[in-house]
Amino acid sequence: MKPTPKTGDALPVYEREVTPEQLVRYAGASNDFSRQHWDHVFMVENGFPGVIIHGWFTFTIMCEAVGRWLPPEEAAISSFTVRYHRTHAPGLVRCGGEVVSVDAAKDGEVAVSVWAEDGAGNKTTSATIFLNRYVR
Amino acid sequence: MAQPVNWDALLARLAARVGEETPPTITEVDKSMIRAFADATGASSRVYTDEAYARGTRYGSLIAPPAFVSTFVIGHMPDIFHVADGLPRILHTDDQVEIHQPIRPGDRIKAFARYAGARRKDGRQGPMLFQSADLILERHDGAHVARVRIVSVSF
Numbered sequence: 001m002k003p004t005p006k007t008g009d010a011l012p013v014y015e016r017e018v019t020p021e022q023l024v025r026y027a028g029a030s031n032d033f034s035r036q037h038w039d040h041v042f043m044v045e046n047g048f049p050g051v052i053i054h055g056w057f058t059f060t061i062m063c064e065a066v067g068r069w070l071p072p073e074e075a076a077i078s079s080f081t082v083r084y085h086r087t088h089a090p091g092l093v094r095c096g097g098e099v100v101s102v103d104a105a106k107d108g109e110v111a112v113s114v115w116a117e118d119g120a121g122n123k124t125t126s127a128t129i130f131l132n133r134y135v136r
Numbered sequence: 137m138a139q140p141v142n143w144d145a146l147l148a149r150l151a152a153r154v155g156e157e158t159p160p161t162i163t164e165v166d167k168s169m170i171r172a173f174a175d176a177t178g179a180s181s182r183v184y185t186d187e188a189y190a191r192g193t194r195y196g197s198l199i200a201p202p203a204f205v206s207t208f209v210i211g212h213m214p215d216i217f218h219v220a221d222g223l224p225r226i227l228h229t230d231d232q233v234e235i236h237q238p239i240r241p242g243d244r245i246k247a248f249a250r251y252a253g254a255r256r257k258d259g260r261q262g263p264m265l266f267q268s269a270d271l272i273l274e275r276h277d278g279a280h281v282a283r284v285r286i287v288s289v290s291f
Binding site for chain 1: 195231234
């Protein structure tokens with residue numbers, strides 16, 4: 001078992017390259033075929049430079065950053081809030097974060113603040129993820 | 137040329153929709169759906185894909201990754217959100233999610249969305265319409281699985 005996380009502990013940075021082909025794979029696995037994620041011409045006509053990563057897909061990469069640090073065998077995600085600040089184009093997704101609280105009154109529930117940024121260093125997505133260390 | 141938006145009429149029309157629900161969908165979750173989602177998202181834990189391993193964990197079986205709740209959105213959202221004349225672009229801005237139970241192979245999941253509200257916010261590029269709706273997921277035995285509040289912005 002991992003030592004009990006403490007407020008201020010940093011998550012290791014996790015990076016992944018997302019390709020347009022992976023957006024199509026994600027669309028199939030998630031049933032989300034919104035044109036924003038595969039139709040380049042449609043996006044250009046609507047004033048965007050091109051297709052964008054599904055917000056939920058970016059969030060799954062943030063979850064992987066958390067899971068590599070505190071795996072699901074040791075803690076289950078019980079709730080989360082995600083905010084999409086700006087669109088994230090295919091390419092680098094870089095995630096990191098830190099522990100913002102550990103609640104002894106809730107069996108050690110851990111709250112983690114997690115961010116994702118693109119290859120230009122723009123923060124595109126932020127989330128607060130709550131994990132229960134003891135699965136009921 | 138974008139058409140002008142009559143905000144008072146639009147917000148009154150949307151306020152009348154609060155509580156409106158989409159017809160429920162029923163999805164029987166199987167191992168291949170969970171594996172496809174884990175593979176597509178790069179979720180590396182074996183609790184999602186290795187049945188024998190997962191049986192030995194505290195979950196006792198394979199489970200779906202937390203963000204698998206997003207796969208039930210289709211058919212409910214963005215459909216429940218109003219696409220207003222003069223505000224043709226719509227983007228997803230926030231999710232607020234509570235997970236009550238992990239989703240497992242064999243679960244039959246009932247999903248429906250409930251319209252939660254609309255408001256105007258004035259941004260740098262002019263007025264924007266924020267709308268919210270809740271996706272409710274329930275298991276076949278009636279257990280609450282998750283509530284997913286999704287917020288969208290139109291501009």
